[in-house]
Amino acid sequence: MSKNFLSVNKAYLELPLFKQAFIHKSFSSNQNNERLEFLGDAVLEIVVSEYLFNRFEQLDEGRLTQMRASLVNTQSLAEVFLRLDCKDLLQTSKGTNKLNESHKHSIYAGTLEACIGAIFIELGFEESKSFILHLFHSSFLLLNESIELKDAKSRLQEALQANGAEPPTYSVVSNKEGNYFDCSVRFNGKTFQASAALKKESEQKVAELILFELDRA
Numbered sequence: 001m002s003k004n005f006l007s008v009n010k011a012y013l014e015l016p017l018f019k020q021a022f023i024h025k026s027f028s029s030n031q032n033n034e035r036l037e038f039l040g041d042a043v044l045e046i047v048v049s050e051y052l053f054n055r056f057e058q059l060d061e062g063r064l065t066q067m068r069a070s071l072v073n074t075q076s077l078a079e080v081f082l083r084l085d086c087k088d089l090l091q092t093s094k095g096t097n098k099l100n101e102s103h104k105h106s107i108y109a110g111t112l113e114a115c116i117g118a119i120f121i122e123l124g125f126e127e128s129k130s131f132i133l134h135l136f137h138s139s140f141l142l143l144n145e146s147i148e149l150k151d152a153k154s155r156l157q158e159a160l161q162a163n164g165a166e167p168p169t170y171s172v173v174s175n176k177e178g179n180y181f182d183c184s185v186r187f188n189g190k191t192f193q194a195s196a197a198l199k200k201e202s203e204q205k206v207a208e209l210i211l212f213e214l215d216r217a
Helices: 003-014 016-020 034-055 061-072 074-083 101-123 125-135 137-141 152-162 199-216
Strands: 171-174 181-187 190-196
Touching (some): 003 016, 016 101, 034 061, 034 101, 034 125, 074 101, 074 199, 101 125, 101 190, 101 199, 125 137, 152 199, 171 199, 181 199, 190 199
Antiparallel strands (some): 171 181, 181 190
16 A cells, blocks of 8 residues: 555545445445445536536536546546555455456455545545545546546547557447446457446447457557
């Protein structure tokens, strides 16, 4: 665990819910971080939205939404989580732990959101806000009104075209109710999968996984 993480968050490690934030559903079906992840996702969105709203007064809703998406997507959140160097605290089943690193991306992102949810419940909104602003400080510094923002599918397509490769085919299957979607892509001999409440979001999540894999290659 990094000195940076300990110096900023040492008190968090003693919080019962913060400890629970590191328990994945594959490890425990009853005592896990899913509910905290749900809450943390909402807190993260409002804090980032408020920051962007106050900083970029001239930008319209569409542009602000793009900026927010560039900050809180699965890939970005997973990278922030890994920079905290606290992966050793994460509790998953043996099977999940053996998954390819790229398939754990959504787990890392969800754990980060669960940590935010835990801090919100235990210490309140202002503390969770301070935590988020600290986490995203370097990312915020990179933003400006003219920065080019593209979604994961567009970035993946450009990356593949630059190497003369064809974009992948996204296979999406919905549940019976049609309100949840599973997307899978076969790429470079591997299968990448992700799920979401929106079809487009499930495709974006898979594209993020493939981009992460390409970055590591």
